[in-house]
Amino acid sequence: MYQTRGLLKRTLRVRYPKGKGRIALRTELDWDKDVEPKAVSRDGTTSTFALEARKPFVYFKPVLRTDDGVRWAVGANMLALMTADARRDVYPWFESPATGSFSPLIEIDSRILGRKHLVRAYLPPGYHGNPLRRFPVLYMQDGKNLFFPEEAFAGQEWQVDEALGLLDAMGAADAAVVVGIHSADRMMDYTKPGYAAYARSVVREIKPAVDRRLRVVEGPRGTGVIGSSLGGVVSFYMAWQYPEVFGFAGCMSSTFSHRDDLIDRVLKEPKRKTKFYLDSGWPGDNYEVTLAMAMALERRGYRPREEFLHLAFPLEAHDERAWGRRLHLPLQLALGRQGRRP
Numbered sequence: 001m002y003q004t005r006g007l008l009k010r011t012l013r014v015r016y017p018k019g020k021g022r023i024a025l026r027t028e029l030d031w032d033k034d035v036e037p038k039a040v041s042r043d044g045t046t047s048t049f050a051l052e053a054r055k056p057f058v059y060f061k062p063v064l065r066t067d068d069g070v071r072w073a074v075g076a077n078m079l080a081l082m083t084a085d086a087r088r089d090v091y092p093w094f095e096s097p098a099t100g101s102f103s104p105l106i107e108i109d110s111r112i113l114g115r116k117h118l119v120r121a122y123l124p125p126g127y128h129g130n131p132l133r134r135f136p137v138l139y140m141q142d143g144k145n146l147f148f149p150e151e152a153f154a155g156q157e158w159q160v161d162e163a164l165g166l167l168d169a170m171g172a173a174d175a176a177v178v179v180g181i182h183s184a185d186r187m188m189d190y191t192k193p194g195y196a197a198y199a200r201s202v203v204r205e206i207k208p209a210v211d212r213r214l215r216v217v218e219g220p221r222g223t224g225v226i227g228s229s230l231g232g233v234v235s236f237y238m239a240w241q242y243p244e245v246f247g248f249a250g251c252m253s254s255t256f257s258h259r260d261d262l263i264d265r266v267l268k269e270p271k272r273k274t275k276f277y278l279d280s281g282w283p284g285d286n287y288e289v290t291l292a293m294a295m296a297l298e299r300r301g302y303r304p305r306e307e308f309l310h311l312a313f314p315l316e317a318h319d320e321r322a323w324g325r326r327l328h329l330p331l332q333l334a335l336g337r338q339g340r341r342p
Contacts, residue, residue: 235254309329
């Protein structure tokens with residue numbers, strides 16, 4: 001079953017700190033047999049493997065050989081698509097739990113806004129188990145609604161950590177750090193003109209603090225922003241205003257043109273390199289203005305399905321449950337793994 005006529009090859013690089021043991025692979029072709037690396041880097045942290053199979057995919061798992069025996073990597077079996085030509089880097093861990101963790105609620109002073117930000121960070125599985133890995137980072141609006149029902153509006157959280165965990169286990173998206181920014185005055189911070197100061201504070205005060213404290217990928221390729229309703233508006237503004245910071249914006253059920261001039265700016269200003277995800281429910285969920293923004297992006301030269309994605313969901317409501325249910329879509333656009341060059 002699932003056989004190809006030709007022999008397919010794929011290169012994997014497994015990165016793990018030196019001195020912990022010897023890295024090998026086990027695969028579904030023979031779970032009891034070690035696959036040895038074809039090369040190990042001079043510093044001993046990177047083992048390169050050449051997989052060969054007559055099938056389009058192979059499940060595998062790194063193992064750590066020590067004097068005490070064999071230790072299997074924590075987490076689900078990993079998926080190697082043999083039809084992809086991109087080299088893939090793998091960062092296993094062997095000790096810390098298979099679940100992510102959360103920071104306490106952190107206060108960050110904002111001189112720009114004259115108040116404090118409240119933020120909470122989600123750290124994905126393996127963050128503490130393999131210090132060689134740096135993670136993409138997503139900044140998300142309305143941070144109270146992301147992780148815990150006791151904090152969320154009407155007790156309905158987005159289940160961000162669960163969504164990321166499932167996508168990572170599927171091999172569909174990279175693990176990521178998520179920084180949830182609690183909202184203060186949403187109407188002030190998420191609409192014009194107040195969103196200018198709010199966005200500047202995120203870029204100049206919150207992001208530098210995150211970059212100092214956490215192992216995140218710096219630069220727009222590894223940095224995104226996501227929000228819904230008014231939070232979708234400010235997320236679009238942040239990415240449009242600071243494309244050198246944010247390479248992706250997810251804007252769900254956004255109230256474009258209510259108290260912003262973003263459609264006008266898209267039609268008049270130069271195209272950005274940022275990728276955008278736009279969606280809405282229907283009816284009564286900002287369907288028309290979201291479609292208008294999608295057409296503005298296309299008119300400005302954005303290629304649908306490559307540089308922006310617009311989706312509509314019949315009969316979906318304007319609430320946390322609906323946004324959490326389809327969160328996996330912007331996450332895959334922001335963090336999609338398979339077929340992407342490293």
